Each structure stands twice: as structure tokens, then as C-alpha cells.
Amino acid sequence: MATVVQKFGGTSVGDTTKIKRVAERIKRRMEAGDQVVTVVSAMGKSTDKLVDLANDITEDPDPREMDMLLTTGEQVTISLVVMALKEIGVEAVSLTGWQAGIQTECTHGDARITDIDKSAVQDYLDEGKAVLVAGFQGISDEGNITTLGRGGSDTTAVALAAALGAESCSIFTDVTGVFTADPRYVEQARQMPSISYDEMLELANLGAGVLHPRAVEFAKNYNVPLIVASSMEEVEGTLVEEEASMEKNLVVRGLAFEKDVTKIAIERLPNQYDTMSMIFKLLAADGINVDLIIQQTTSDHALNVSFSVDTDKLDRALEILEENKAELCYSTVRHQSMLSKVSIVGSGMISNPGVAADMFETLAKEEIEVMMVSTSEIAVSAVVPEMDMVRAANALHSTFKLDAEELEKVEALTS
Amino acid sequence: MATVVQKFGGTSVGDTTKIKRVAERIKRRMEAGDQVVTVVSAMGKSTDKLVDLANDITEDPDPREMDMLLTTGEQVTISLVVMALKEIGVEAVSLTGWQAGIQTECTHGDARITDIDKSAVQDYLDEGKAVLVAGFQGISDEGNITTLGRGGSDTTAVALAAALGAESCSIFTDVTGVFTADPRYVEQARQMPSISYDEMLELANLGAGVLHPRAVEFAKNYNVPLIVASSMEEVEGTLVEEEASMEKNLVVRGLAFEKDVTKIAIERLPNQYDTMSMIFKLLAADGINVDLIIQQTTSDHALNVSFSVDTDKLDRALEILEENKAELCYSTVRHQSMLSKVSIVGSGMISNPGVAADMFETLAKEEIEVMMVSTSEIAVSAVVPEMDMVRAANALHSTFKLDAEELEKVEALTS
Numbered sequence: 001m002a003t004v005v006q007k008f009g010g011t012s013v014g015d016t017t018k019i020k021r022v023a024e025r026i027k028r029r030m031e032a033g034d035q036v037v038t039v040v041s042a043m044g045k046s047t048d049k050l051v052d053l054a055n056d057i058t059e060d061p062d063p064r065e066m067d068m069l070l071t072t073g074e075q076v077t078i079s080l081v082v083m084a085l086k087e088i089g090v091e092a093v094s095l096t097g098w099q100a101g102i103q104t105e106c107t108h109g110d111a112r113i114t115d116i117d118k119s120a121v122q123d124y125l126d127e128g129k130a131v132l133v134a135g136f137q138g139i140s141d142e143g144n145i146t147t148l149g150r151g152g153s154d155t156t157a158v159a160l161a162a163a164l165g166a167e168s169c170s171i172f173t174d175v176t177g178v179f180t181a182d183p184r185y186v187e188q189a190r191q192m193p194s195i196s197y198d199e200m201l202e203l204a205n206l207g208a209g210v211l212h213p214r215a216v217e218f219a220k221n222y223n224v225p226l227i228v229a230s231s232m233e234e235v236e237g238t239l240v241e242e243e244a245s246m247e248k249n250l251v252v253r254g255l256a257f258e259k260d261v262t263k264i265a266i267e268r269l270p271n272q273y274d275t276m277s278m279i280f281k282l283l284a285a286d287g288i289n290v291d292l293i294i295q296q297t298t299s300d301h302a303l304n305v306s307f308s309v310d311t312d313k314l315d316r317a318l319e320i321l322e323e324n325k326a327e328l329c330y331s332t333v334r335h336q337s338m339l340s341k342v343s344i345v346g347s348g349m350i351s352n353p354g355v356a357a358d359m360f361e362t363l364a365k366e367e368i369e370v371m372m373v374s375t376s377e378i379a380v381s382a383v384v385p386e387m388d389m390v391r392a393a394n395a396l397h398s399t400f401k402l403d404a405e406e407l408e409k410v411e412a413l414t415s
Numbered sequence: 416m417a418t419v420v421q422k423f424g425g426t427s428v429g430d431t432t433k434i435k436r437v438a439e440r441i442k443r444r445m446e447a448g449d450q451v452v453t454v455v456s457a458m459g460k461s462t463d464k465l466v467d468l469a470n471d472i473t474e475d476p477d478p479r480e481m482d483m484l485l486t487t488g489e490q491v492t493i494s495l496v497v498m499a500l501k502e503i504g505v506e507a508v509s510l511t512g513w514q515a516g517i518q519t520e521c522t523h524g525d526a527r528i529t530d531i532d533k534s535a536v537q538d539y540l541d542e543g544k545a546v547l548v549a550g551f552q553g554i555s556d557e558g559n560i561t562t563l564g565r566g567g568s569d570t571t572a573v574a575l576a577a578a579l580g581a582e583s584c585s586i587f588t589d590v591t592g593v594f595t596a597d598p599r600y601v602e603q604a605r606q607m608p609s610i611s612y613d614e615m616l617e618l619a620n621l622g623a624g625v626l627h628p629r630a631v632e633f634a635k636n637y638n639v640p641l642i643v644a645s646s647m648e649e650v651e652g653t654l655v656e657e658e659a660s661m662e663k664n665l666v667v668r669g670l671a672f673e674k675d676v677t678k679i680a681i682e683r684l685p686n687q688y689d690t691m692s693m694i695f696k697l698l699a700a701d702g703i704n705v706d707l708i709i710q711q712t713t714s715d716h717a718l719n720v721s722f723s724v725d726t727d728k729l730d731r732a733l734e735i736l737e738e739n740k741a742e743l744c745y746s747t748v749r750h751q752s753m754l755s756k757v758s759i760v761g762s763g764m765i766s767n768p769g770v771a772a773d774m775f776e777t778l779a780k781e782e783i784e785v786m787m788v789s790t791s792e793i794a795v796s797a798v799v800p801e802m803d804m805v806r807a808a809n810a811l812h813s814t815f816k817l818d819a820e821e822l823e824k825v826e827a828l829t830s
Contacts, residue, residue, distance in 0.1 A: 016471035050491065056431035057495055058502040065501075068494035068509050072487035076465065079484035080472055086480075087473040094483050099558060120558070143514060143535070 014044030042073025063108035097137030151212020429459030457488025478523035512552030566627020577637035
């Protein structure tokens with residue numbers, strides 16, 4: 001008898017009809033002979049409603065109390081799913097984060113899981129019960145209720161799977177799996193049967209919203225096979241594992257892209273060893289994440305620094321730079337919005353140095369201006385105008401043979 | 416520095432504006448130099464909404480899961496009140512039932528408090544913080560979340576007051592105090608400055624909804640001075656204490672009345688020692704509370720038994736009697752609805768044997784038919800037609816000198 005962990009997100013439990021469907025699905029899985037732990041999020045928009053209540057009261061809600069407030073959302077869902085299971089004759093029990101032994105750091109709003117005391121969950125499984133665990137939440141050493149931040153329910157599921165030594169952790173969501181690119185924009189995109197943790201991590205970090213990076217990292221660290229699949233249809237999903245077992249012959253595995261990117265360029269900074277760290281410390285202190293960074297020295301040894309931020313952080317970033325102009329000693333700040341970032345990901349890149357060149361050649365052929373570039377071992381990202389984003393993604397999808405028809409040709413060649 | 420416990424019900428925290436008002440009130444109390452623990456209920460109709468969700472899923476929700484579901488309501492309120500307190504500069508912290516150390520029996524839906532570990536609450540009070548505790552909820556020895564049933568938040572407040580050795584426990588509600596009778600029906604009703612635990616207990620049991628009997632009983636057992644007061648206006652409330660300190664010269668202290676009473680009469684039962692217990696065990700097994708009971712022996716030694724139930728239990732009671740007709744061996748069952756119960760309460764009755772006579776004389780003068788009677792040491796109840804209930808209450812209010820003008824006369828006589 002295998003133990004499996006599965007997670008259903010907010011949309012999948014958005015109303016009582018959907019909750020009954022989740023219960024049916026858990027029942028079928030148990031009838032297949034598995035011990036089933038299910039992690040659920042808050043119902044649909046219920047978290048937003050709770051946030052609205054807090055905002056009615058204060059612009060700056062206390063983080064501890066915000067966690068106290070928001071964790072009620074998942075608690076509602078677990079109880080309703082168990083009621084639905086009992087209604088169809090399945091013995092089940094619900095556990096809040098603290099009841100399920102999810103121990104976290106002592107921070108609020110974005111705590112990391114430090115330990116899991118699996119005993120309560122394991123005991124209920126051994127009694128033959130379906131166990132429902134409230135996602136996104138845990139408890140600190142001081143006994144305070146904490147939350148795990150964005151993607152927290154995914155992390156709860158993966159962490160429980162690791163603690164229980166589960167066979168797999170299925171993340172049920174509103175897509176059928178991980179795609180080579182977002183199929184809403186890239187017509188030729190197709191679902192991947194499998195992908196490696198590292199590739200998934202890059203895709204997740206680069207804006208492919210299907211899985212939260214922290215959950216993928218956790219799965220990688222504890223070697224938990226992750227399955228991304230549809231909560232609506234019972235079709236094959238995508239397996240995320242140590243070594244993607246198929247399509248090894250593809251250098252690039254997937255594409256990610258996101259809009260609302262703004263480039264900020266600071267000109268003529270003093271060329272000192274601590275200039276860069278000063279800028280980015282100031283921004284980080286205000287929670288502004290900087291993505292791509294380009295540093296250039298002018299002919300007269302001044303420093304030009306460009307970086308990209310989310311467009312909604314632009315105003316605050318400009319304020320901070322203005323406030324610190326005297327200290328930073330620059331001449332001007334320019335910015336350009338309406339940009340996007342297009343990235344290619346694939347662990348095969350490490351041994352294929354020509355990939356970046358192929359990327360730029362494709363974009364050049366399409367006459368798409370590349371404004372910033374960044375590379376990692378298994379990804380290349382380019383900042384391009386937002387209006388060219390979809391065209392760039394489609395062209396790259398085709399160049400790197402990710403299109404459905406191309407794949408067949410590749411398979412024919414190598415088989 | 417005194418410790419005080421106060422409780423605000425669902426209406427008093429019904430929206431964010433009201434929550435801010437509660438925060439202001441806590442602030443003023445702290446500025447007066449007290450250590451303040453505040454127990455709150457779920458916001459307005461939020462419990463009803465949760466119940467609706469459960470009913471969407473099943474007609475028969477699991478009690479453990481129902482407690483898991485419903486306790487989220489108070490958790491939402493405590494976090495919002497603390498946010499509102501911090502917004503106005505008051506250090507505060509929220510605690511769920513289990514965090515506040517409210518230990519209960521292992522039953523769901525109607526658990527009794529078995530113990531309180533006050534250490535967390537006391538520690539936060541000693542740090543100078545306002546402490547907000549989720550009412551109505553606790554935790555069982557097995558670590559399950561439990562609820563205390565109707566009036567549970569009142570009980571939480573009184574129990575915490577007892578555990579903390581608080582100076583008083585204030586129950587803030589939508590009335591300004593305890594009245595001699597419901598002022599919506601009895602024009603001459605007036606608020607009592609004080610009343611004894613026993614009298615309050617009788618009034619609460621007899622349908623005066625202002626306080627839950629269990630909370631009053633708890634207050635009596637631990638000698639916690641209870642104050643019933645308005646959550647809206649800061650005016651003097653009613654003090655509930657061991658010996659009501661005023662108005663000792665009044666034999667009757669208050670009236671209670673309720674409608675939707677039905678009388679069921681079972682005729683010609685066998686006159687056996689276990690007949691009565693058989694009937695009432697059968698009804699109790701189905702959760703049907705029987706109130707007044709009259710037993711009569713006919714001239715030929717058969718037994719006639721009448722009793723009153725809430726009208727909404729009538730159908731089920733008749734079913735049970737019908738199902739068990741063979742065993743019970745009666746001839747017929749009759750019933751009469753559209754009845755009400757009017758009660759007079761006062762600890763002075765013990766030493767004033769004429770009180771019941773005065774009551775019946777008043778009702779006779781008003782030509783109101785008395786269908787059933789029951790007496791306790793400090794109360795007399797009469798079942799009368801529902802259409803006569805308000806008239807009976809007003810007449811009795813006047814007979815027993817509870818009217819505002821009458822009180823002045825009494826005071827003039829005895830001063």
C-alpha cells in the first residue's frame with residue numbers, strides 16, 4: 001500500500017459542487033488501495049475577502065494577525081471536504097497546519113517549514129482514514145499560527161510527502177500539466193510528459209505560474225516525485241523528477257515569458273567597488289526585487305547600471321533613487337516600461353554553447369530588439385518590447401523544435 | 416491594577432466599523448489602568464454562512480468537522496479586533512481557544528470546559544497587551560477543536576474570568592442590562608441595577624435570552640461578578656452577583672415569557688412505576704426537551720400525563736409516541752399548540768408562600784386560562800394561550816410591583 005499526497009488549489013475547491021468532486025476523486029484514489037493525504041487551499045476568492053476585511057480596518061495589518069485571519073480559509077475547506085467524504089461513505093479527518101505537525105520559522109507571512117511531526121497524520125492513515133490537511137499554514141515554536149507565503153499549499157503538500165516518504169505528490173491545478181510554453185500564447189505548445197526539478201525550477205522562477213519555486217526546490221531536495229495534473233479531467237499530467245526520463249535529445253525544454261517588466265538605467269555613477277551593492281541594498285530594503293542587471297563602464301571610467309523590475313515597483317524604485325541621489329552620486333536615471341522577458345530553459349544547454357546564439361539569431365531575424373540579457377546554466381532570458389513578446393515566444397518555440405510537429409521529426413531521427 | 420474580562424457578541428462585532436468601536440472601548444478600559452481580556456464571537460451572520468456551506472454538502476455534517484468549520488468565525492474576529500487596536504496604538508494579541516488554554520470535554524458541538532491553562536493569557540497581560548480570545552471554542556485532550564454550544568462565548572468569558580481571578584466579567588450585548596421583563600412587550604419594564612445568580616439563572620432558563628444559563632451557572636460556581644451592559648452606549652448595566660444588593664423588599668424580581676409552546680396529553684396509560692420514565696426516555700433519546708409535566712390518576716386508576724414541548728418538536732414527538740404505542744399502552748394522544756409560558760422569578764418567594772396564589776388570582780381576574788403550572792423554589796411558571804401572553808405578562812408585572820411607578824412607592828414605604 002503506497003502513501004500518496006495530493007494538493008488541490010483554490011479554484012479546484014471554489015464552491016461546494018467542486019468540493020464534492022474533490023471528495024469523489026479522493027474516494028477513487030483510496031479505492032485503488034492507496035493511503036491518501038490531501039492538502040487544500042482556501043476556497044476560490046475567500047482569501048481576497050479576508051484581505052478586504054483587514055484593509056477595511058488598517059492599511060498596515062499586523063503580520064501575526066494577518067496569519068491568524070488568513071489561515072481560517074483553509075480550515076473552512078478541510079472541514080467541508082471531510083463532510084463531503086463522509087457523505088459518500090469515506091472515513092476522513094481534517095487537520096489544521098498545527099494539528100498536522102507543520103512546524104515553521106517564527107516569522108509571519110512567509111515562514112519556511114522547519115520540521116514536520118508526521119505522527120498525527122500517520123496515525124489517521126493507519127486507521128484507514130483519508131487525511132485532509134490545511135495548506136499554507138503551520139505553527140512556530142512559540143505556538144503562533146504562521147503562513148508559508150505564496151504557493152504555500154504546494155509547499156505543504158511536498159513537505160508532507162517528504163516527511164511521510166510518499167510515493168508521489170500530485171499538484172492538481174487548472175491546467176493538465178507543464179507545457180513547453182503557455183498555450184494561451186503559443187499555439188504549438190504541448191504538454192511535457194516529464195521535466196527535471198532544475199528545469200521546472202527555472203521555469204517556475206521565470207514566471208511559469210504552474211508551480212511555486214519553493215515547492216519545486218523542496219521536492220528536489222527531498223527527491224519527491226511531483227506530478228502536475230488537472231483537477232478537472234483525469235488525464236496524464238507532467239512528472240517532475242530528478243532526471244527527466246524522456247526527450248533527452250532536446251536542448252531546450254520549455255519557454256517562459258512575462259510582461260510588465262520595466263528597465264531602469266542609472267547613468268554615470270562613481271566607479272567604486274561598493275556602488276552596485278549600495279543601489280541594490282537600498283532597493284531590497286524596500287522589498288523591490290531586481291531581476292536582470294547590466295553593468296557597463298564608460299570610456300571615462302564612470303559606471304552605467306541598468307536593471308529590470310516589475311512595472312508596479314517602478315514608482316517606488318524611482319523615489320528611492322531620488323531620495324538617495326546625493327549619496328549615490330549619479331547624473332541621471334532613465335526608465336523604460338512596456339517591456340517583457342522571454343526565457344528558454346533546458347538542462348541540455350550546459351553542454352550546448354550555441355543555444356544563446358541561436359536565440360539571438362531568431363530574435364534578430366524577427367527584428368525584435370533585445371534590451372537586456374541574462375544567462376544561467378540552464379536558462380537564457382532576454383528583455384524585449386512587450387508588443388513583441390508573443391511573437392518572440394512563438395519564434396523561439398519553433399527554433400528550438402518544441403512545436404508538436406517538430407517533436408515528431410526529432411523522435412523519428414533518433415529512434 | 417485589576418484584571419477584567421469582557422465579551423462582545425456577534426452583533427457588536429458585525430462589521431469592521433463596529434469592530435473599530437470595540438477596539439476604542441478596549442483602549443479606554445486599558446487607559447483606566449486595567450488589564451483587559453476580551454472574548455468575541457463570530458461576526459454577525461458569518462456563522463450562518465458557514466452552516467449554509469455545510470448544509471450544501473450534507474444534511475448530517477460530522478460534529479467534529481462542524482466544530483472545525485465554525486471556529487473559524489471567532490478566529491476571524493479576534494484577528495480583526497487586534498488589527499484595529501494596533502491601528503489606534505494599543506499593543507494587543509489574539510488567541511484561539513486552544514492557544515488561550517481552554518480545555519474541554521471530548522465531545523463536539525456542546526462541550527463543557529474542563530480546565531483553563533491561563534499561562535499564555537496571563538503572560539501577555541503581564542506584557543501590557545490587550546488579549547483577544549476567540550469565544551465558543553476550546554480543545555479536547557486528543558487535540559481536537561471543540562465548541563461550547565449555544566451561549567458559548569459567554570461561557571468562555573466567565574471561565575476565563577474565574578481562571579484569572581478577574582474583578583468582573585462584562586457581557587456586552589444589544590440591550591443595556593437585565594430587565595424586569597422584555598421591554599418590547601411590557602411597557603412598564605425597567606432595568607434592574609442588580610440581580611442574584613439564582614434569579615438570573617431562572618430567568619435565563621425561562622427564556623430571557625440575555626445570558627446563557629451555563630454562563631450564569633459558571634459565574635455562580637466561581638463567584639464571578641457578571642455585568643450585563645450595552646455594547647453601544649456606555650451606561651450602567653445590571654450586576655449579577657451572589658446576593659442582589661438592592662430591592663430586597665421585592666418578592667418577585669422579574670418576569671420571563673416565551674411563545675411556541677405545545678401541550679401534549681397522553682390519556683389512559685397503565686398506572687405502573689416505570690410509565691413516566693419510559694415516555695421521557697424515548698423523547699430524550701431524540702433530543703426532545705420536555706418542560707412542564709403534569710401527571711394525574713383517573714378514577715379507575717389509569718394514568719393521564721401531559722407535558723409541554725417547543726412547538727417545532729411536536730411532529731417528531733407525535734411520531735415517537737405513535738411508533739411506541741404498543742409498548743406504552745395508552746389510549747389516545749391529544750395536543751394543543753399556540754400556547755405560551757409566563758414565569759415569575761424571585762428569590763424572595765421561598766419565604767412568601769402567597770406568591771403563586773397572587774399569580775393565579777391575577778390571571779383569573781384577567782380571564783386568562785391557565786393550562787399547566789410548574790414551580791421551583793424561586794420561580795412559578797404558567798402555560799397560557801399565546802394570544803394572552805403579553806396581557807398576562809403586563810398584568811403580573813403590575814401585580815408584583817415591578818412597574819417603574821410601583822417601585823418608587825415601595826422605596827418610599829421602606830426608606
